[in-house]
Amino acid sequence: MLEICFSLPEDVKLVAVSKFHPVETIKEAYAAGQRLFGESRVQELTAKQPVLPEDIEWHFIGTLQTNKVKYIAPFISMIQSVDTFKLLQEINRQAAKCNRVLRVLIEVHIAEEDSKRGFSADECKALFTGSVLQQFPHIQVCGLMGMATFTDNTRQVRREFGRLRNLFEEIKSMPFAGRDSFSELSMGMSDDYKTAIEEGSTMVRIGTGIFGTRQY
Numbered sequence: 001m002l003e004i005c006f007s008l009p010e011d012v013k014l015v016a017v018s019k020f021h022p023v024e025t026i027k028e029a030y031a032a033g034q035r036l037f038g039e040s041r042v043q044e045l046t047a048k049q050p051v052l053p054e055d056i057e058w059h060f061i062g063t064l065q066t067n068k069v070k071y072i073a074p075f076i077s078m079i080q081s082v083d084t085f086k087l088l089q090e091i092n093r094q095a096a097k098c099n100r101v102l103r104v105l106i107e108v109h110i111a112e113e114d115s116k117r118g119f120s121a122d123e124c125k126a127l128f129t130g131s132v133l134q135q136f137p138h139i140q141v142c143g144l145m146g147m148a149t150f151t152d153n154t155r156q157v158r159r160e161f162g163r164l165r166n167l168f169e170e171i172k173s174m175p176f177a178g179r180d181s182f183s184e185l186s187m188g189m190s191d192d193y194k195t196a197i198e199e200g201s202t203m204v205r206i207g208t209g210i211f212g213t214r215q216y
């Protein structure tokens with residue numbers, strides 16, 4: 001029986017990253033009390049969602065193509081990986097069709113790796129300036145998300161998480177973001193979640209640490 005035994009502060013949410021793991025394994029985590037799961041492929045998520053309990057809170061955490069938004073808009077709880085303005089536009093459009101307000105996180109590029117995606121810090125701040133986000137009535141921006149460099153250099157990882165925390169706090173002080181709904185800072189995975197929490201993360205994304213090696 002799978003056990004969810006992470007010791008996290010009460011104010012830090014655990015997203016169990018279930019991508020590449022079968023429905024049976026997710027059911028084990030559910031039976032152990034886990035309700036928040038993260039997936040990164042639309043095809044995989046749409047296959048799993050109908051056959052699993054309705055009270056699961058699904059978060060999309062991977063690269064999301066605009067032409068795939070329509071498939072998850074009816075049920076997704078949060079899209080953590082909003083990395084372009086074009087994607088924001090499409091999420092708003094599809095949410096309107098479903099008569100929903102979708103919660104999202106803005107992904108910020110904090111790593112010293114070109115393979116990582118996201119808005120730059122300046123681009124992110126520009127989103128919250130003036131009335132830019134007011135054109136998206138079917139989106140609720142709940143915070144920021146970022147991925148640190150994949151490295152054993154913990155000082156570098158801490159530095160990158162610290163920069164994202166500082167950006168989060170700066171944006172939170174702006175008029176648009178200065179509301180209760182802008183409260184999530186999603187950073188930290190299996191290898192670096194402890195550092196992320198120390199640097200202010202409110203949500204960690206753990207896959208291997210819960211489910212073991214992925215079944216590709």
